[in-house]
Amino acid sequence: MIHDLVLTGGEVFGHGRADVAVRAGRIAAVGPGLTGDRVHDVSGLLVTPGLVDLHTHVGPGYWGIDPDPIAWRTGVTTWVDAGSAGAYTLEGLRRAVASYGVRVPALLNISAIGLAGRTGEGRDLANCEANLAADTVRAHRDLIRGVKVRIDRETVGANGVEPLRRGLAAAAASGVPVMVHIGAAPPPLDDVLGLLRPGDIVTHCASGIASAVGPAAREAYARGVLFDIGHGSGGFAFDVAEAQVAAGLAPYTISTDLHARSVHGPAFDLPTTMAKLLAVGLPLADVIAAATERPARALGLDAGTLAPGAPADIAVFRIEEGPFEVADAHRQVRRAPLRLVNEATYVGGRLLHPRLPAPSPPWVPLTAAQRAALARRDHDVRALLAAPLVDVDGLAEQFPLDPAGP
Template sequence: MTWDLLLAGGEPFDVAVEGGRIAATGKGLPRTGARVVEDVGGLLVTPGLIDLHTHVGPGYWGIAPDPIAWHTGVTTWVDAGTAGAFTLDGLLRRSFDVRVVGLLNISAVGLSGRTGESRDLGNCDVALAIDTVQAHRDRIFGIKVRIDRETVGDNGVEPLRRAIAVGEACGVPVMAHVGSAPPAVDEVLDLLRPGDIVTHCASGIASPVGPAAVRAGARGVLFDLGHGSGGFAFDVLERQLDLGLRPHTISTDLHARSVYGPAFDLPTTMAKVLAAGLPLAEVIEAVTVRPAAALGLDGGTLDVGAPADLAVFAVEPGAFEVADAHLQVRTAPLRLVNVATYRKGQKLTPRLPEPPAPWIPLTGAQRAALSRRERDLRALLSQPLVGPDGLADQFPRETK
């Protein structure tokens, strides 16, 4: 057997790749059996991370995933409702290095604007959404609905009821965003079915910490972190943990306003959950096998035969200050620093980040940091890669 790639010496074991899938795992796999051997001794090898709540489709909130994926280990990006039936083609026609799957917005206009997509119930067309999901079962794995006062106006939980009708007809879960009331968060939670997902589960604005939250968790509603710009508060998560409610999945809600902070990326968001006291093994499950199972995706494991979506991390112990969406600070005991990311066994290559869209509000400190990063990149790339002693004479002249 000859493998395309062998990640050797890492924890928990060596991983061999052939044809874009995991071919073998174990300690001390023979290096002579691989065309390419990467020594990852002292490093942690995980399945490629799955971010259950991101925004990479067209519109106000969307970002490009590839410039972030290669240095964060996130190989599957779930676009959570950026696209509706009217705008889905704008997402499906884009080409990515990473895997992008979607949750269809119950509103056909999707997130083309900042908010308000479900104020006109004419956009929440159940039949149209069912037809759209059925036509794209290879890319659409659920329904997304935002339920807060700005998004739904006077329509209350009716958009959620319609999303659930689509979910039932198509056999897919519904992800419900919770935020500012009305409607009350309890109304949302009481409608969700086992296997449905409440994102922004530790929101400091919605604060789902009452009996309805406990009931929802007990009947199998999945709690997803969904950090975003305003969807995560340490004190709410800590109260939920006291109630026995744990985030089933950890996601960033990464979009054009949260990517510059406070969410930043998935490893940073994971560090925040570590700071709240969850163990590393559980945190890794919450960004790999659990989101895969929630949507019925392949991957999320290091099992033989699984897609060779892999992430390699250095585990750095220390005391790392991290902040939630409301600038409450906690200290993480470690952080994961990505060393390499592979999609179907191919190493993702560096990509420069895109500049922020002109409508994104940024602080002076954020703008200064972006300018500093641009200067640092320019200075780095303006220098010759090596000096004369690092070169070879590629075309020697003939000597007489």
């Protein structure tokens, strides 16, 4: 059979050396000797399912970013928006999602106002109506895959775990999981973990602020609560992650919590975050699974796999041998043995093309070094694009002169 596209000669995750064939936007086959109208040689490269980032913020508001300028160079084809929108603001997220070239399932914030501001959305319980959230999930099931609740002292104030109780009620009524953000107490972390059900997700699991390594964390892990990295700007600490791995609490999923305050560091992107878990000692196969098939399974997404019939979301990587220095949210440093460098990203069999990022919003705090690096990047891009693409030897005479002359 002649397919639309074949990636040939690569090392395919879970299959070994094989070709990957695409037809009508879906995976048609994985195996040897496949043929297609377009054949891309990926010999010497690693082919994986498109990465699935379980915790991002790509909707309107304080934290939101445009995923497209990052997706094409990182292999991330599914961006789960983790609570940027609540019931009152969901239509804004839906409009944004329609403009993106990647897939964006969402978690509905239990607070109906979502993340329009930096924090505090759980301080007014009038905004945290379980019935409204459940009705919204059911009415928008094509988009919404779960409920998001942020529980830390800034977000909930004196309300403790009540927003989480309401989020759990909404999730139970609509048949979806809850993702809970953990951070600075109060309320105590044990109170948060004790409420979670099997299949619910605790993000920022390796937070140095919350430190989920005690008996309550072990009990939650044992009963099937899923631990998600959710790196962000303050949610990942190497020493906590190392203690969790040593205690048998390795993360189920690896996500970035990529947003306007983490995209320029310390998270940067999903391959960089994956390298940090390699530095902690997780095997490459586990790290890839934690950024593909496992997050897809957690939310029931049609993603994270190269099985025939699945959407042809594909990432092609070059493996660079290290060691490479990587830093957590608290500037602790470790060395990763290798890193994945993206060479091509496909969504539905369509190659994503380069996109330039927008400037950082004015409310985002940046270090002097970050500002200088962004200015250098802008200068370098301008210089690259301002120079003629080729010299005269690289041109063809598209409209030859008439030899007979005028």
